[in-house]
Amino acid sequence: MFGNFLMKKLLQSKMKDVPAEDQEKIFAMLEKNPGLFQKIAEESQEEMKKGKSQMDAVMSVMKKYEADLKKLQ
Numbered sequence: 001m002f003g004n005f006l007m008k009k010l011l012q013s014k015m016k017d018v019p020a021e022d023q024e025k026i027f028a029m030l031e032k033n034p035g036l037f038q039k040i041a042e043e044s045q046e047e048m049k050k051g052k053s054q055m056d057a058v059m060s061v062m063k064k065y066e067a068d069l070k071k072l073q
Contacts, residue, residue: 007034029072036068 008027015023030037040061047057062069 025073029069032072033068036065036072040065 007030011026011030012023015026018026040058043061043064044054044057047060048054052060
């Protein structure tokens with residue numbers, strides 16, 4: 001639970017320009033399947049090590065898990 005709290009605070013700091021309603025949707029999805037988001041983060045890091053920008057890395061990995069993300073909505 002403490003890890004979820006820290007993750008939420010970290011995400012809030014990164015999503016300053018995202019509307020509060022959208023932030024809550026993201027947090028709800030994160031709470032439903034934190035393992036999926038951990039996997040996305042790890043794979044995104046690997047893509048960035050290969051030279052992709054953070055945005056490109058995250059977008060490509062999220063496309064890979066698009067079906068899983070839709071199930072969480």
